[in-house]
Amino acid sequence: MTFIYRFSQGLRLRQVDMVQDGIAGSSATLTKMTRKLRLVCRKALKMFKRKTGQRMGGRREFIVIDESNIRHKRKYGQGRAGQTWKRKKWVFGMLAIKGQRRRPVLRLVERRSRNHLLPIIRRHVRQGSTILSDEWRSYRALSNLGYSHYSVNHSRYFVDPNHGGHTQNIERAWLTYKSQIWRLRGNRTEKLLKEHLCFIEWTYWLGYKHKDGPLGRLLKDT
Structure with missing residues (x-):
């Protein structure tokens, strides 16, 4: 106990x-x-x-999306990285925000292409929802799929001066998720990383509820 x-x-x-x-x-x-x-x-x-x-979004909940690399880091660049990490893999994150509530969906993807990311968005985000992102080219079709899409050019500013949108919520969330995973060495293998991502989702969708x-x-x- x-x-x-x-x-x-x-x-x-x-x-x-x-x-x-x-x-x-x-x-x-x-x-x-x-x-x-x-x-x-x-x-x-x-x-x-x-x-x-596991649907998110709607009239009162907006979604921030981003990708991040949580690959296993070898100490001093030495040691084995494991067979599953020969190719670079990304974790695609969607963070639903409603007041103080945060609900993430985290998926390990092979590539950050439109064919890999858009099906995940359509599966979990309700049409008509507001989505915030950076200007990664894979997101350009979101407006045509029935979403209110706002992007931020991070090379120029953190908060867009026109619509006031930003991705700082998910940037802070990445720091929390990564520190937890790295502290528990949860990214040594692809299977282990998926288990840790699942536990993070469980915590926010079921645990805190x-x-x-x-x-x-x-x-x-x-």
Whole structure:
């Protein structure tokens, strides 16, 4: 139960600290326990997607989209990067914003092309929604797909002086997501990275929505 509580808080303590606290006898045991709980979260999120489609947007919720590279970093540029990371991969992020609420959708993609990104947007974002982005060319067709699309030229300014749009919300979110993933070495393999991205989505879509927070939701899903 103590480990479940620590996990629901984002595993802020190192494994060595939890071993010293008597939560588990070894780091291998903690790794297995973590994998089991991530599986619980993944199954709960999969069921949620099946029921709701994990749709975002609408009249009162706008979407900020961006791509980021969360590739495994080798210390001092040495050591093996793993077979799954020979080619550069990107995480495509969509952040739904409504007041203080934030709900991300994070997908690992092969390329940042229109054919890879637009189907994800159409699957999760309701038509008529407002979308903010940078001026990446793959997003130019969004207005023709029924979205109110506003772009920001980051080479000139952070906040567009004409419509006031910016992508700082998702830039801050990337810092949070990356620090969590890098701290837990969650990007060593493609499979592990997908599990961590799924847990981040579970936290914001299901964990924070529960009346007792992520811990209450985790106990419910378990």
